[in-house]
Amino acid sequence: MAAIKDPQEENVSLRQTVAQWLEERIGASHFIKENLDEPMPVGVGWLYTLGSCLLTVLIVQMITGIILALYYAPTPDHAYDSVYYITQHVLLGGIVRGIHHYGASVIIIIMGLHVLRSFYTGAYKKPRELTWMIGVLIMAVIFGFAFTGYLLPWDMKAYWATVVGTHIAGTMPFIGKYLERALDGGRSVGALTLTRFYAIHVLVLPALLIALTAAHLYMVRHHHIAGPPTVREGQRKPFYPDQVAKDAIVALLVIGILLGFAAFVKVKLDAVADPANATFRPTPEWYYMSLYQFLKYLPSGYEIIGTLIVPGVIGLALFLLPWLDRGPSRMPKDRKAVLGIGTAIVIAVGVLTYLGMTSISPAAQHGVTLANASPLAQKGEQLYNQSGCSSCHMINGQGATVGPDLSNEGKKGRSLQWQIQHLMNPPSVSPGSIMPSFQKLGPDNIKALATFVNSLGVKGGAAPPAAAPTAPPAAPTPAPAIKPATTSAKPTPSSITPSAKKAPSASTTAPGKPKAKSVAKSIASIGNVQAGAKVFAESGCSSCHMIDGKGGTFGPNLTKEGTHGRSMSWQIAHLMDPQSKSPGSIMPSFKKLGSKKIHDLATFLNSLGSK
Amino acid sequence: MANQAEHSRRSFLKRVVEFAYGIVGLFVAIPAAVTALAPAATRRKFIWIAVAKLTDLPDGQTTRVVIADKNPQGWYTVPREKVIFVKRNGNRFTVFSSTCSHLGCNVNWYPAINEFICPCHGGVYNADGKNIAGPPPLPLTRLQNRIKNNTLMVAVS
Numbered sequence A: 001m002a003a004i005k006d007p008q009e010e011n012v013s014l015r016q017t018v019a020q021w022l023e024e025r026i027g028a029s030h031f032i033k034e035n036l037d038e039p040m041p042v043g044v045g046w047l048y049t050l051g052s053c054l055l056t057v058l059i060v061q062m063i064t065g066i067i068l069a070l071y072y073a074p075t076p077d078h079a080y081d082s083v084y085y086i087t088q089h090v091l092l093g094g095i096v097r098g099i100h101h102y103g104a105s106v107i108i109i110i111m112g113l114h115v116l117r118s119f120y121t122g123a124y125k126k127p128r129e130l131t132w133m134i135g136v137l138i139m140a141v142i143f144g145f146a147f148t149g150y151l152l153p154w155d156m157k158a159y160w161a162t163v164v165g166t167h168i169a170g171t172m173p174f175i176g177k178y179l180e181r182a183l184d185g186g187r188s189v190g191a192l193t194l195t196r197f198y199a200i201h202v203l204v205l206p207a208l209l210i211a212l213t214a215a216h217l218y219m220v221r222h223h224h225i226a227g228p229p230t231v232r233e234g235q236r237k238p239f240y241p242d243q244v245a246k247d248a249i250v251a252l253l254v255i256g257i258l259l260g261f262a263a264f265v266k267v268k269l270d271a272v273a274d275p276a277n278a279t280f281r282p283t284p285e286w287y288y289m290s291l292y293q294f295l296k297y298l299p300s301g302y303e304i305i306g307t308l309i310v311p312g313v314i315g316l317a318l319f320l321l322p323w324l325d326r327g328p329s330r331m332p333k334d335r336k337a338v339l340g341i342g343t344a345i346v347i348a349v350g351v352l353t354y355l356g357m358t359s360i361s362p363a364a365q366h367g368v369t370l371a372n373a374s375p376l377a378q379k380g381e382q383l384y385n386q387s388g389c390s391s392c393h394m395i396n397g398q399g400a401t402v403g404p405d406l407s408n409e410g411k412k413g414r415s416l417q418w419q420i421q422h423l424m425n426p427p428s429v430s431p432g433s434i435m436p437s438f439q440k441l442g443p444d445n446i447k448a449l450a451t452f453v454n455s456l457g458v459k460g461g462a463a464p465p466a467a468a469p470t471a472p473p474a475a476p477t478p479a480p481a482i483k484p485a486t487t488s489a490k491p492t493p494s495s496i497t498p499s500a501k502k503a504p505s506a507s508t509t510a511p512g513k514p515k516a517k518s519v520a521k522s523i524a525s526i527g528n529v530q531a532g533a534k535v536f537a538e539s540g541c542s543s544c545h546m547i548d549g550k551g552g553t554f555g556p557n558l559t560k561e562g563t564h565g566r567s568m569s570w571q572i573a574h575l576m577d578p579q580s581k582s583p584g585s586i587m588p589s590f591k592k593l594g595s596k597k598i599h600d601l602a603t604f605l606n607s608l609g610s611k
Numbered sequence B: 001m002a003n004q005a006e007h008s009r010r011s012f013l014k015r016v017v018e019f020a021y022g023i024v025g026l027f028v029a030i031p032a033a034v035t036a037l038a039p040a041a042t043r044r045k046f047i048w049i050a051v052a053k054l055t056d057l058p059d060g061q062t063t064r065v066v067i068a069d070k071n072p073q074g075w076y077t078v079p080r081e082k083v084i085f086v087k088r089n090g091n092r093f094t095v096f097s098s099t100c101s102h103l104g105c106n107v108n109w110y111p112a113i114n115e116f117i118c119p120c121h122g123g124v125y126n127a128d129g130k131n132i133a134g135p136p137p138l139p140l141t142r143l144q145n146r147i148k149n150n151t152l153m154v155a156v157s
Ligand code: FES
Pocket: B100, B101, B102, B103, B104, B105, B118, B119, B120, B121, B122, B123, B134, B135, B136
């Protein structure tokens, strides 16, 4: 009988040989098997997937962080541009940044749930005190990541959050000033702060995190999982594959949500950091919101309660929890006091977060604005808001940075005549400007608008000419197209100012016409491509968008818009209310074009670049 | 006897290990810590910066002026803009830093109510820079100033 070799057998023996070869050199198979076979306590279910989920997202952060570091430049000159570059110009760069950005929030949420689960089930009791304490240290490291990473994009929000953050460190008694300067790398937030935060974020904290996580995992295995407070009868299942399967499903879900956010909710990049901005209202990320709100309630001289005492006491109490709650019982009914206090803190944090998120700006609370102007200028302000000027220009932190910041326009010593001429025909006085003409507003309105613009930054309504010799001279409006990377970002008006107006920019006209090259390649649709192309040309779309190399670069290039697989309804909804589809977009609504034109436009857009 | 000699030899070697690695540690730790923390010891350096021609500062008013802060930070020497407020009373000038004494945000001047308001936690200062409401613990910092060639100069750090 000819020996027919079973191919499977051959396979197995090959695998065994390799496995044995490795085992002889590494000798870890016993260790691995023991860990995979670890029997789980009965009753360990979905709530016990949080730790592993946290680990998964942390690994995702490491990977995306490394990718971002390939592009990022930690200097005040380039940080913002490099972040803008990766989101706008690197293939999938926006998604990688999105994952890293939202990943931070996901980590905080999952970490919170993981801590709460351990807290409520008393998992920190003997002999797991150190496991818990190391966990609290990991939490501190993660908050450190969030704080240092926040500065890196070097936009307004980043800058001012760091100014406040390092000042918080500065309120510490005795060492505060030195601590603040050590963090800042000098006497203010600047170049040295950025390199420092970068080094801490990408070198120091990851090293700490890896070491602490390894210790935490070792301890978890050493003492085995705590499981539910009561020991239950039943069959104990092994860690692999029973629990790992649950872990995997949760990881899939969480990473799916994260990816969804990264893909569909664009991460904001505010205007580039500006130390001279006085009205940008820095509100912190949601996880620091409760602290921010709490600080507002503390009267003069008591700020240390909010900056140090309360956060410090809570942190320390968490760290020392195993010694504050020493009873041997893990049952909630035996730990009413501790659970009560913990729950109260959780509720307080929730309420403060809500209040912080819904609060309005202090100036608005006092019912004042910066405008203190003549009736003509007031009319101009109205026009400014109605004509969509803030889609491109910023005044005192409100509006966009596509065009120059107008906060101090009145100080530049430009004559009213110059302003009028500029509004009528921008390139005539500021060559290269891509601002559309606003001639159609009519002479009276133009004059009002010019008066308003000239009153900006000038106090008391009077307009002293060029107050500051060191302020920029009366240069012509810089043409943003020259330096697209810094000025053509898609910043959003300060997200918290409810009054950030986004009026439809009806008055824009089209400096350039898109090529109707792809017009013929119409796809089945409900609108008319040719008509859409006309609407595109007439509505000034090309002031901001480029098609086949023609048009502005403020908005996304639309040459291949039709290849993104966006539905007609998406396009229509986006034209009606851009922010509904791409939050943070500064594009004005085009609702007023009417349903017919919107349909045509959407059809035209979806035809672009499609074969 | 031999056993005891062996024992003391070992304890000597243990001291050697502790000493040698201890020194190695210090050799690395001291320069590392000093270099990392050096900026914490930076001295405040004042420089005089021109603010505005006197004729450009309206009497009886508080004017917001953006100056270019020329103090370099480390290797980064690009001047950054900084906001100050000049209150003029005849020929008396009071110059306020815009940095809120609470946590460092830039306050703004609201002529309609004659107060400075901080956009962060709502601190309020009166026209003299005194903290009158909200969290700020101290008045606005007053900057040293002098007049040279009809121009207001201010000392910034
Ligand atoms: S920083 Fe001004 S009130 Fe807090």
